[in-house]
Amino acid sequence: HDTTSETQQGVASYYSDRFQGRTTASGEPFDQRALTAAHPTLPFGTKVLVTREDNGREVEVLINDRGPYAKGRIIDLSKRAAKELGMLQRGTVPVEISYVQ
Amino acid sequence: HDTTSETQQGVASYYSDRFQGRTTASGEPFDQRALTAAHPTLPFGTKVLVTREDNGREVEVLINDRGPYAKGRIIDLSKRAAKELGMLQRGTVPVEISYVQ
Numbered sequence: 653h654d655t656t657s658e659t660q661q662g663v664a665s666y667y668s669d670r671f672q673g674r675t676t677a678s679g680e681p682f683d684q685r686a687l688t689a690a691h692p693t694l695p696f697g698t699k700v701l702v703t704r705e706d707n708g709r710e711v712e713v714l715i716n717d718r719g720p721y722a723k724g725r726i727i728d729l730s731k732r733a734a735k736e737l738g739m740l741q742r743g744t745v746p747v748e749i750s751y752v753q
Numbered sequence: 754h755d756t757t758s759e760t761q762q763g764v765a766s767y768y769s770d771r772f773q774g775r776t777t778a779s780g781e782p783f784d785q786r787a788l789t790a791a792h793p794t795l796p797f798g799t800k801v802l803v804t805r806e807d808n809g810r811e812v813e814v815l816i817n818d819r820g821p822y823a824k825g826r827i828i829d830l831s832k833r834a835a836k837e838l839g840m841l842q843r844g845t846v847p848v849e850i851s852y853v854q
C-alpha cells in the first residue's frame with residue numbers, strides 16, 4: 653500500500669485556555685494536557701509530526717479539531733504540545749508538519 | 754448614589770474565530786460581530802470604555818464573558834471591537850479601560 657509522507661510549512665500557534673473542555677470539531681472534548689492539534693483538512697486521528705524550523709525540536713500530535721483561523725497558520729497545538737516545542741512564551745513558531753495520508 | 758469611574762491599564766487581545774457561537778460564561782452565545790468583551794471580574798452587563806494608549810482610539814463594550822487567560826492581558830475583545838480599535842493586524846495593544854461599578 654501507499655504510505656507516502658507529505659509535508660507542509662507554515663506557522664504554528666496554540667490554543668487559548670478559554671477552549672479547555674469545549675467540544676472540538678471531532679466531537680471529543682478539548683484537553684490542553686493531551687497531544688492534539690487542529691488542522692484545516694487532515695482527517696481526525698491523523699498522526700502529525702511537528703518540527704520547529706528554527707531549532708529542530710519536535711512533537712507528535714493527533715488531529716482532533718479544525719482550524720487554525722488566523723492567516724498564515726497551518727496548525728493549532730494543545731498547550732502540552734506547545735510546551736514540548738518550547739513555544740509557550742513566544743506564542744507562534746515556524747514549523748514543518750509531516751504526516752502519512 | 755456613587756458613580757465613581759474606575760480605570761485599569763494593561764494589554765487587550767481579541768477572540769479567535771474558534772469561539773464563534775460558543776457559549777460564554779454569561780450563558781450568551783459569543784458573537785464576533787457584537788461589541789462585547791471578557792474581563793476576569795467585572796459583572797456581566799458592565800459597560801467598559803476601552804482606549805488605546807498609543808493612539809487614543811476607543812470603543813465601548815459590554816462584558817459578557819470571563820478571561821483573558823494569558824499573562825498581562827486585562828480584556829479580550831470581540832473582533833468587531835478589535836476592528837474599531839484598528840488592532841486586527843497587530844493582535845494585542847496597550848489599553849486603558851474605564852467603567853462604573
